Amino acid sequence: MNLLTRTIEMIKPLDKAAMEEVRARQDTLTKPAGSLGRLEELSIQLAGIQGKARPSAEKKAMIVMAGDHGVVDEKVGNWPREVTAQMVQNFLRGGAGINVLARQVGAKIIFVDMGIASDLKPDPQLIVRKVGYGTQNMCLGPAMTAEQAVQALETGINIVGEEADKGLDIVGTGDMGIGNTTSSSAIFAAMTGKSASEVTGRGTGLTDEQLAHKIDVIKRALEVNKPDPSQPLDVLAKVGGFEIGGLAGVMLGAAARRIPVVIDGFISGAAALIATALAPEVKDYIIAAHVSAEAGHPAMLEHMGLKPLLNLDMRLGEGTGAALGIFLAEAAARTLNKMATFAEAGVSEGDEAEK
């Protein structure tokens, strides 16, 4: 049995007993019942995922995966392909948005070259697991082979597994890849049957004319490849990307290890569409950090039944939204674990006052 199949079989439902215990504890903490709102919900989810009544979000990591996309040949965006590699260099020097935010929330970052079109200078911070030198142009045929799709997923499983072995409470996902909103929109359309125009947004900032062209490119990619929505691996191979497959693998691997996975925006969302189609239970292991400003993102989250924590009109990618989501997950775990109970604090309870 291969790693992918084995990982999917390892994914189990949430731990209901731990969730019940947290629900009960929340009502003993010194606050009106339910008054921490979504932080309380989040603490219950964390407990169900980790299988313990005192979940922790102290050991934090962001996994940021990069890859190039052949579809950039169709001029779908307004940034040249080289920017993928240039931005990864920026990550390694600590100058990007994700560096600043991950530092603020105390998360380490694992950068993975899943398939950048060029070779970067070796760097101890960069894990090179290239599935290829960029995908093929999906307007002309499949973006990758079926074997590459499995390799991308298994690479993600391995990466998060290696980190889990070192000790990991919670992981966030991020991406870098010029052209990857185009691939993500194509995955979204392929998996849901939505039209190209429904699922396509302006990415890094397109004009109306450029947007119409991008929609046309996605239509052509879908017509040429006819991805089969009942076969998520087929969709990933035909219109996906190496970093998207890798992130879907991270989600599967995290769920198999009972590690909560905080997903970023549109690209992580496309990866989640693949992961949750391969293993529906993964959905319960996902925390949707934010709804991004990319046009299709609200519908994408809704399709998966995911409710975002934040709505800050962000659309940077890199995992910047996920880093903020990790902060909230930590707030949820800490309030659960560190607030005093009514009994400990000697505070009269509301209900008692009524008796």
Added chain:
Amino acid sequence: MNLLTRTIEMIKPLDKAAMEEVRARQDTLTKPAGSLGRLEELSIQLAGIQGKARPSAEKKAMIVMAGDHGVVDEKVGNWPREVTAQMVQNFLRGGAGINVLARQVGAKIIFVDMGIASDLKPDPQLIVRKVGYGTQNMCLGPAMTAEQAVQALETGINIVGEEADKGLDIVGTGDMGIGNTTSSSAIFAAMTGKSASEVTGRGTGLTDEQLAHKIDVIKRALEVNKPDPSQPLDVLAKVGGFEIGGLAGVMLGAAARRIPVVIDGFISGAAALIATALAPEVKDYIIAAHVSAEAGHPAMLEHMGLKPLLNLDMRLGEGTGAALGIFLAEAAARTLNKMATFAEAGVSEGDEAEK
């Protein structure tokens, strides 16, 4: 000229030049223009407030003010009056929600007894500036005298001023006071002409019957006192609270010192209604951390033209929402200050690719 008048006169418009400089810098940072959404807006506001193009949110404090309310005699809530003092003890022992969250975001907390009904054991963490031992029952007459209203405001101005003298980049507001949603609803109705039923929520968790009673209490308080909406001091005196006046003073004092003030939920919102009525420019110095689950809060923020950052269904008070808002303000300042520019990072710009 007294401290209140002097403080109001010190409040100036935001620094437009600093804001322009930040707007320009944001477009040079290594990300698609505008892609950090509300964090970018926030960085611009911070610059306008602090009057510098590299605003900072490193030195952080929460000011949490507590006071008791005579209207509790009318049984408006389901928690006994003693809980105010008990919860402040819980604050001082570090066991409340605000302790956990302020610690996480690295903010110190300044606890102020503005008018708890009893004397607490002296504690180096507690600043005692009692304006009285709880307000009077506003159903029978004014909650406080006009002199007490001014004293509450000036106490808030002094507290934030003392902290500013030690070095303060950003301040958050929080409250504790059994009965204070009732007072806040009355302020909201008095200042806006809205009906008692429009402005009244379930506070710590009331039944339908209890809610109807609370609305009736607020109606009576407004009928008995006839607060004059054109005189914010009159409204504060007649239906306000010592901690609410104190927090309004913190907002005025912060604005006068060019310090951004992150406000919490419904009670801080009522204080902001008073502060912005006394000095309309204060609005630009306020960052609304979140919209709380308390029924009247969205309309309250809308009335002031404030757009909340978070919507997490929280209604705990204590400044818990404001602590999360401080985290986002720090994220805004840090991304602005610490991200590399395209030139620094050697990354091709989207626009250049189009040229």
